[in-house]
Amino acid sequence: MRLPIKTDPEDGGVPLSMVNGEVDEEGYVEWKMLPSTVTGEEVTEIEKSLPAPFPPLFRAYLTTRFVLDMQVVNPPYFFMFPELPADNPFRDITFTLQAWNLLLTTGYIPFAEYQDGWGPVCFDTKQQTADGDYAIVWFDHEHLLHELDEEDYRLREKVESYAQSLFPSFRVFMTEMFLH
Known part of the structure; x- marks a missing residue:
């Protein structure tokens, strides 16, 4: 469950509210599900x-x-x-x-x-x-x-x-x- 962190409002990365941990050296981060x-x-x-x-x-x-x-x-x-x-x-x-x-x-x-x-x-x-x-x-x-x-x-x-x-x-x- 690792994806690139969102760096631009229009891109498809992990939104800050869904980040679950630290961003790695390649720009990937674990994400978490949230209640909708x-x-x-x-x-x-x-x-x-x-x-x-x-x-x-x-x-x-x-x-x-x-x-x-x-x-x-x-x-x-x-x-x-x-x-x-x-x-x-x-x-x-x-x-x-x-x-x-x-x-x-x-x-x-x-x-x-x-x-x-x-x-x-x-x-x-x-x-x-x-x-x-x-x-x-x-x-x-x-x-x-x-x-x-x-x-x-x-x-x-x-x-x-x-x-x-x-x-x-x-x-x-x-x-x-x-x-x-």
Whole structure:
């Protein structure tokens, strides 16, 4: 749990409030999780630009703790969740939503990265469960960037053909990743 210390307000280093120890000679420092101050109303504000609200368990992730370097590894899976730094908790999720914003028009909400830059992991809002959760799918970034044009993103059928199903819900995803 060591990352570079934040040296610029705009960089992605460890915010001072999350520092847990001394900075080493390479500029790295241990960090600690902190209770989140993010409110449900702040999450709701982000959701206004989405095709549907986040699932309840993901909302809990966004509002419970400030956390950095959130990698979920359970072979063969490796996911990179958005970091929630104390000084800018929505930085990563906002970046992810903007980077893959064309997916929003067809009902996909990007929320994480598969492997290290292989493409977005998304909530598929067209596959909703009774409790407000969604199926989890992954898109290979090569397909999105090289096989679809902007017009294709308006057609659910076209985009859906590239979706690779991972889990039937975010709850199942979290259970499989953390309890097995």
